[in-house]
Amino acid sequence: MGIKAIYQEHYRLxxxxxxxxxxxxxxxLMLTFLIPLNPFxxxxxxxxxxxxxxxxxxxALWGDLAVSSKAFLWGFSFAVLLGIPLGAxxxxxxxxxxxxxxxxxxxxASPLVALAPLxxxxxxxxxxxxxxxxxxxxxxxxxxxxxxxxxxxxxxxINVVRSFGGGEKDLYFKVIFPTTLPYIIAGARIxxxxxxxxxxxxxxxxxxxxxxxxxxxxxxxYRLPEMFAGIFVLMIAAVVLTEGMRKxxxxxxPWRTTEESR
Amino acid sequence: xxxxxxxxSEKEAHILGAGFILLLIVLWxxxxxxxxxxxxxxxxxxxxxxxxxxxxxxxxxxxxxxHFYASAIEFLLGLGLAIIVGLPLGLIMGRSRLLDAMIDPFxxxxxxxxxxxxxxxxxxxxxxxxxxxxxxxxxxxxxxLLINTYEGVKNxxxxxVNVVRSFGANEWQTxxxxxxxxxxxxxxxxxxxxxxxxxxGVVVGEFFGASKGLGFMIATAATNYKVDVVFVGVAIFxxxxxxxxxxVKKIESNxxxxxxxxxxxx
Numbered sequence: 004m005g006i007k008a009i010y011q012e013h014y015r016l017x018x019x020x021x022x023x024x025x026x027x028x029x030x031x032l033m034l035t036f037l038i039p040l041n042p043f044x045x046x047x048x049x050x051x052x053x054x055x056x057x058x059x060x061x062x063a064l065w066g067d068l069a070v071s072s073k074a075f076l077w078g079f080s081f082a083v084l085l086g087i088p089l090g091a092x093x094x095x096x097x098x099x100x101x102x103x104x105x106x107x108x109x110x111x112a113s114p115l116v117a118l119a120p121l122x123x124x125x126x127x128x129x130x131x132x133x134x135x136x137x138x139x140x141x142x143x144x145x146x147x148x149x150x151x152x153x154x155x156x157x158x159x160x161i162n163v164v165r166s167f168g169g170g171e172k173d174l175y176f177k178v179i180f181p182t183t184l185p186y187i188i189a190g191a192r193i194x195x196x197x198x199x200x201x202x203x204x205x206x207x208x209x210x211x212x213x214x215x216x217x218x219x220x221x222x223x224x225y226r227l228p229e230m231f232a233g234i235f236v237l238m239i240a241a242v243v244l245t246e247g248m249r250k251x252x253x254x255x256x257p258w259r260t261t262e263e264s265r
Numbered sequence: 266x267x268x269x270x271x272x273x274s275e276k277e278a279h280i281l282g283a284g285f286i287l288l289l290i291v292l293w294x295x296x297x298x299x300x301x302x303x304x305x306x307x308x309x310x311x312x313x314x315x316x317x318x319x320x321x322x323x324x325x326x327x328x329x330x331x332h333f334y335a336s337a338i339e340f341l342l343g344l345g346l347a348i349i350v351g352l353p354l355g356l357i358m359g360r361s362r363l364l365d366a367m368i369d370p371f372x373x374x375x376x377x378x379x380x381x382x383x384x385x386x387x388x389x390x391x392x393x394x395x396x397x398x399x400x401x402x403x404x405x406x407x408x409x410l411l412i413n414t415y416e417g418v419k420n421x422x423x424x425x426v427n428v429v430r431s432f433g434a435n436e437w438q439t440x441x442x443x444x445x446x447x448x449x450x451x452x453x454x455x456x457x458x459x460x461x462x463x464x465x466g467v468v469v470g471e472f473f474g475a476s477k478g479l480g481f482m483i484a485t486a487a488t489n490y491k492v493d494v495v496f497v498g499v500a501i502f503x504x505x506x507x508x509x510x511x512x513v514k515k516i517e518s519n520x521x522x523x524x525x526x527x528x529x530x531x
Contacts, residue, residue, distance in 0.1 A: 018366035044390070098281060105282035106289065112510050113503035114464045117480070120472065120487030121495050125309050199379045204469050207384065208484075215382070219473075222385030230386065238378045245377040 343402025
């Protein structure tokens with residue numbers, strides 16, 4: 004296989020990594036040779052790498068990451084546990100859907116983050132307030148995607164199961180759950196992004212630990228390399244989680260390749 | 266009686282939906298009359314009527330206007346900037362294989378990351394004035410616009426593009442005649458998502474290191490236990506985002522009747 008053929012096959016990967024590497028190189032060289040570096044204003048990749056290594060080895064950032072993850076997991080788990088049954092109920096009972104849909108839509112469309120200061124004042128600085136914030140932001144994608152999934156269930160399939168003597172349990176496990184699952188996973192990906200917003204806002208606003216707090220503290224103290232290291236850690240975590248969810252979606256629902264952009 | 270029943274069955278969805286929201290508001294108002302709110306809790310408690318009264322007071326005393334204008338300008342400038350940058354970039358990425366492959370890693374990474382994380386950096390770079398907020402609104406709103414424009418361009422019918430090309434159209438004309446009109450539904454959908462992100466950026470941006478804006482008003486009111494003022498701010502944000510998203514949604518459904526229904530996204 005010639006070089007050209009290899010390039011043709013992997014051109015996205017090659018060009019993509021080339022542009023990322025190129026940008027890092029230009030960034031480094033520009034600030035080393037062309038523009039005098041003002042450490043209170045900007046930093047460069049080599050300094051960030053040093054800060055990153057220090058943070059990872061001495062583990063300060065791991066602790067912050069663990070604190071943030073804990074709040075995230077609590078809020079997200081409650082969103083799953085409450086959102087999915089609620090959405091299924093709304094989809095399965097027509098009148099329940101009519102009743103709850105406008106109310107939840109209003110909450111989903113509005114920036115609930117605006118309540119963050121109040122949530123923090125009420126629940127105090129720490130795990131509880133952050134978890135509540137994550138929950139409030141990430142519950143709605145679960146509700147609405149489960150709702151849409153259950154409603155999209157083919158009535159024909161339901162009738163078939165009923166005709167062959169299937170009970171309520173068979174309906175749920177053989178028809179409704181498989182139809183709804185891809186919707187739920189898609190919802191989980193959206194909820195993930197919103198949940199991360201909750202964590203970050205909670206920790207920016209009032210916290211004593213956590214990755215968002217670390218980043219804003221480094222910013223306040225003009226430690227730019229450390230701040231960038233923190234931002235990159237969060238970026239890596241966000242990409243791994245989102246792409247993982249996307250992979251899961253592709254495995255569980257290979258037919259749903261159309262994407263609404265997020 | 267029959268007519269009433271008919272009316273009900275026709276409008277059941279609206280009646281139940283609106284009725285539930287009204288019921289919740291009335292119940293909220295009645296809570297202090299039904300149970301005694303403890304002294305500690307009453308600090309954090311308010312009722313809809315008190316919120317309306319506080320809102321009225323703020324307007325009469327000319328206290329809220331300044332915050333409102335500040336937020337509106339940040340929102341409009343940030344979103345405008347996002348449109349100016351996002352649309353052309355999305356079009357170019359959709360039409361050029363090379364640039365698509367080169368820019369895609371950045372778009373994927375930044376889109377997955379909550380862009381609010383850049384707020385401390387922007388405050389450092391642009392100061393605590395209006396520009397750090399405009400920039401945070403911009404980075405929030407630009408990616409949904411860019412990605413949806415890109416998707417729209419990618420989904421343009423190849424046959425149509427080839428027809429126009431065969432008749433001798435150049436890239437610019439192809440763009441104008443086929444690509445752009447066909448991407449409009451996607452772009453509008455992107456705009457709806459972008460509005461949500463922009464509002465988020467305004468709110469959170471004003472929480473930190475700001476001296477005016479509705480987000481600032483909410484944050485200071487919360488620390489001073491003025492819960493009714495908090496809810497005034499929240500209600501304004503809620504109302505505006507609802508009106509804006511519904512308006513764009515309306516345009517969207519007019520533009521793309523043939524597209525299948527998706528789960529709601531904001």
